[in-house]
Amino acid sequence: MTLLSIEQLNLSIGDLPILRDVSLSVGAGEVVGVIGESGSGKSLTAFSVMQLLPRGASCQGRISLLGRDVLTMTEPALCAMRGRDVGMVFQEPMTALNPVQTIGAQVAETILIHEPKTSKSEALERAKQALTRCELPADKFPLSRYPHELSGGQRQRVVIAMAIALQPKLLIADEPTTALDVTTQAEILALLARLVREDGMGLLLISHDLAVVSDMADRIVIMKDGAVVETGAADLHRTMTHPYTKALFAASGHQPVRSAEPQEIPLLQVQNATRDYTLPRRSLFGPVDTFRAVDGVSFEIKRGESLGLVGESGCGKSTLTRAILGLDPLQGGKILLDGEPVGPAVRRKMQVVFQDPYGSFNPRHKVGRLVAEPFHLLNRKATAEEVDAALISVGLTPPDKHKFIHEFSGGQRQRIAIARALIIKPDLIVLDEAVSALDVSIRAQILDLLADLSDQFGLTYLFISHDLSVVRAITDRCLVMKAGKIVEEGATETLFTAPSHPYTRTLIAAAPQLPAA
Amino acid sequence: MLRYAIKRLGSLVISLIVASLVIFACIEVIPGDPASFMLGINAQPDTVAALREELGLNASLSARYLSWVTGMMSGDFGTSYTYRTPVAEIIGERLWLSLPLALIALGLTVLVAFPVGILAATKRGSWADMSVMGATQLGIAVPNFWFAMLMVVLFAINLRWFSAGGFPGWENPAAALKALTLPAIALALPQASILARVMRSALLDTLSEDYIRTSRAKGLTRRQSLWRHALRNAMIPVLTIIGLQFSFLLAGAIIIENVFYLPGLGRLVFQAISQRDLIMVESVVFLLVFAVIMVNFAVDLAYAWVDPRLRGRA
Numbered sequence A: 001m002t003l004l005s006i007e008q009l010n011l012s013i014g015d016l017p018i019l020r021d022v023s024l025s026v027g028a029g030e031v032v033g034v035i036g037e038s039g040s041g042k043s044l045t046a047f048s049v050m051q052l053l054p055r056g057a058s059c060q061g062r063i064s065l066l067g068r069d070v071l072t073m074t075e076p077a078l079c080a081m082r083g084r085d086v087g088m089v090f091q092e093p094m095t096a097l098n099p100v101q102t103i104g105a106q107v108a109e110t111i112l113i114h115e116p117k118t119s120k121s122e123a124l125e126r127a128k129q130a131l132t133r134c135e136l137p138a139d140k141f142p143l144s145r146y147p148h149e150l151s152g153g154q155r156q157r158v159v160i161a162m163a164i165a166l167q168p169k170l171l172i173a174d175e176p177t178t179a180l181d182v183t184t185q186a187e188i189l190a191l192l193a194r195l196v197r198e199d200g201m202g203l204l205l206i207s208h209d210l211a212v213v214s215d216m217a218d219r220i221v222i223m224k225d226g227a228v229v230e231t232g233a234a235d236l237h238r239t240m241t242h243p244y245t246k247a248l249f250a251a252s253g254h255q256p257v258r259s260a261e262p263q264e265i266p267l268l269q270v271q272n273a274t275r276d277y278t279l280p281r282r283s284l285f286g287p288v289d290t291f292r293a294v295d296g297v298s299f300e301i302k303r304g305e306s307l308g309l310v311g312e313s314g315c316g317k318s319t320l321t322r323a324i325l326g327l328d329p330l331q332g333g334k335i336l337l338d339g340e341p342v343g344p345a346v347r348r349k350m351q352v353v354f355q356d357p358y359g360s361f362n363p364r365h366k367v368g369r370l371v372a373e374p375f376h377l378l379n380r381k382a383t384a385e386e387v388d389a390a391l392i393s394v395g396l397t398p399p400d401k402h403k404f405i406h407e408f409s410g411g412q413r414q415r416i417a418i419a420r421a422l423i424i425k426p427d428l429i430v431l432d433e434a435v436s437a438l439d440v441s442i443r444a445q446i447l448d449l450l451a452d453l454s455d456q457f458g459l460t461y462l463f464i465s466h467d468l469s470v471v472r473a474i475t476d477r478c479l480v481m482k483a484g485k486i487v488e489e490g491a492t493e494t495l496f497t498a499p500s501h502p503y504t505r506t507l508i509a510a511a512p513q514l515p516a517a
Numbered sequence B: 001m002l003r004y005a006i007k008r009l010g011s012l013v014i015s016l017i018v019a020s021l022v023i024f025a026c027i028e029v030i031p032g033d034p035a036s037f038m039l040g041i042n043a044q045p046d047t048v049a050a051l052r053e054e055l056g057l058n059a060s061l062s063a064r065y066l067s068w069v070t071g072m073m074s075g076d077f078g079t080s081y082t083y084r085t086p087v088a089e090i091i092g093e094r095l096w097l098s099l100p101l102a103l104i105a106l107g108l109t110v111l112v113a114f115p116v117g118i119l120a121a122t123k124r125g126s127w128a129d130m131s132v133m134g135a136t137q138l139g140i141a142v143p144n145f146w147f148a149m150l151m152v153v154l155f156a157i158n159l160r161w162f163s164a165g166g167f168p169g170w171e172n173p174a175a176a177l178k179a180l181t182l183p184a185i186a187l188a189l190p191q192a193s194i195l196a197r198v199m200r201s202a203l204l205d206t207l208s209e210d211y212i213r214t215s216r217a218k219g220l221t222r223r224q225s226l227w228r229h230a231l232r233n234a235m236i237p238v239l240t241i242i243g244l245q246f247s248f249l250l251a252g253a254i255i256i257e258n259v260f261y262l263p264g265l266g267r268l269v270f271q272a273i274s275q276r277d278l279i280m281v282e283s284v285v286f287l288l289v290f291a292v293i294m295v296n297f298a299v300d301l302a303y304a305w306v307d308p309r310l311r312g313r314a
Helices: A042-050 A076-082 A103-114 A120-133 A152-164 A180-199 A209-214 A243-252 A317-324 A369-376 A384-393 A396-402 A410-422 A440-457 A468-473 A492-497 A502-510 B002-030 B032-039 B047-053 B063-075 B087-122 B127-141 B143-157 B173-209 B210-217 B222-252 B253-259 B265-274 B278-304
Strands: A003-012 A016-027 A032-033 A057-063 A086-089 A170-174 A201-208 A217-223 A227-233 A266-278 A290-302 A306-310 A331-338 A350-353 A428-432 A458-465 A477-483 A485-491
Touching: A003 A042, A003 A201, A016 A032, A016 A042, A016 A057, A016 A201, A032 A042, A032 A209, A042 A057, A042 A086, A042 A170, A042 A201, A076 A201, A086 A152, A086 B210, A103 A120, A103 A152, A120 A152, A120 A306, A152 A180, A152 A502, A152 B173, A152 B210, A170 A180, A180 A201, A180 A209, A180 A502, A201 A209, A209 A243, A217 A243, A227 A243, A243 A290, A243 A440, A243 A502, A266 A317, A266 A458, A266 B063, A290 A317, A290 A331, A290 A458, A290 A485, A306 A317, A306 A468, A350 A410, A369 A384, A369 A396, A369 A410, A384 A468, A410 A428, A410 A440, A440 A458, A440 A468, A440 B143, A458 A468, A468 A492, A477 A492, A485 A502, B002 B063, B002 B278, B032 B047, B087 B127, B087 B173, B087 B222, B087 B265, B127 B173, B143 B173, B143 B253, B173 B222, B173 B253, B210 B222, B222 B265, B253 B265, B265 B278
Parallel strands: A016 A227, A032 A201, A032 A217, A086 A170, A170 A201, A306 A458, A306 A477, A350 A428, A428 A458
Antiparallel strands: A003 A016, A003 A057, A217 A227, A266 A290, A266 A331, A477 A485
């Protein structure tokens, strides 16, 4: 039975057309994956079903949900439909819950809104059941908890509990695991799969990650620039015909070619590094507790090597990065760069590229000034030639230096960030989740660029990421970090094919795999 | 929650001690001897010396600070140099005007600002929003003493609904409230304009939060999302501004008190400064600082009531 069928949906915001002739359908008990890069219109397609669109948006076409046409429904009818017939799960569990209400009240609200005759205690009882179904049993997670007392994965379970509290026919999940760690992602996907099976729901799963969708979906819809380019069954990777689909699969599993051989000289030496944070006192005059974020970590990076550091959020990898960059003091051990302790003196031999290509630039400066910033380490100004050369090396053009950062796309911004890191010819570049925010095709380009640059300039990379496939693609050797310690270290391929530590095995098993073509 | 309250209380006590030291030190470094000022330029040196003795000006600094602070704790603020009556009595009288005036003005501010701010935020971009934004701009721009005078011309002189100034005392509460009406409106106008704008922008910020979208996906109407989810989250900036406004209304009414000939705290401190009545200045300033600190304490507690994330925080 078809629950949802979208036919020839066109959507525009103001005069700007966003969706063009989008058609797809979801049946009962069916998982339909919608894949596309940012700006492909996949989220707006989902929001069209809920009619929760931004101001000025207008839809033409037909969206039929349980036999009713959503586009002709009145606002009260839509309100009655949302939450009862269709539940929705969002990308960002950290902000999707109201911070000033308990989780019990928020889940119970779904019930109370649609069944106003229900007593509050009964609604809370049913909220408890919904949370238990989402693996948040009330004895461990009482209804009186507030969202800030839960982790990201637990919050996402609360959001799912809210969405399924009334056992809707259709569940829409918009990038439900993008903000989560791989092991949490695997748990949430398993939870969604179980709920779909138990309730016979339809699931519209929206993602940018081919591997996630391929693991779960019965049918796959590929979107690009507001239109559906290809629809296929779960074995789309074998049957695909559209060039964009092929490009997307190719980019997802992209392996850049690197030819540089690491030398035997160590460039960065981390010896028994320990970093403690002081915690707030438990009582007014009680002892000060500390939290050991990095616990006796030792490793080396050789000149010209590309080293990966993987671990889940909270494992201490960001703290370690800050210590390597000399931004935070250590409580024990030392970090040497080219034989000298990290600090202002050797700071110029090391540059960093951060995750967020939107937040890591001052929006009021032009690109030329942004790129030339590291020159303060050399106590001189950059010459125009140096700025031009840096921009050219990352595939941009010299006139780009006169533009502001908002004139560039995410991928271009990350190129500018790399140009900024390259400009003073450092020995080591620290890439802190540098490609995590990028679409797969852009990510493939940036990985190629990084591989090229390391061949060209003999660069050494420290590649920090939670994304195993990226680390596998670009590094020679890899460290796995957990709870402040390095639990496994080895050549990347060996580590991925024959992991020895149980945690590494868990991580690799949890990571969604692209089906082999 | 209790831990949070105790911590805030601790910082309140420390603020009070620091404030009393600063006030005392400021008054001490001001040149000029209150005794000779009070007696005029033709006074005999021994008369001045006798008055200094009487006023306790010859004691050591620390002794004077201690006697001032301990006196205040027991309700003894000393004796005014100029009025020759206990400072506590005068402040008490004036407070009976200034405190109700501030409260009424604040009440009016909140009563106007909340609905107007909420309306503007929900109807963003509509003519209602635009007229609210225009009117509040005007409310902030118009000097409130001028607005007060316009009200006097209209309501007191032409329509004769209110008296143009003065305060009859609280023996007749209706008359007293009537006398405070125009000053309270004049005081509330700019404050309500500011608060309405803060309310609007805080609400617009929270309305674009992800959890509002979540609540809409649950089936709440726009209005339900606003009342159940957005409003409480928008209260933090609004409470901050209300706290600041109350302190300002208590002490900052000097000009409005002058326009309406009201014997309030603002005029008292103004007169005390010009007459070099240091003990009076000290006491009124300390009282105002005390009020500000208490209001901040209340605002801090209100934050924690609104936002559970603050309760556990050290």
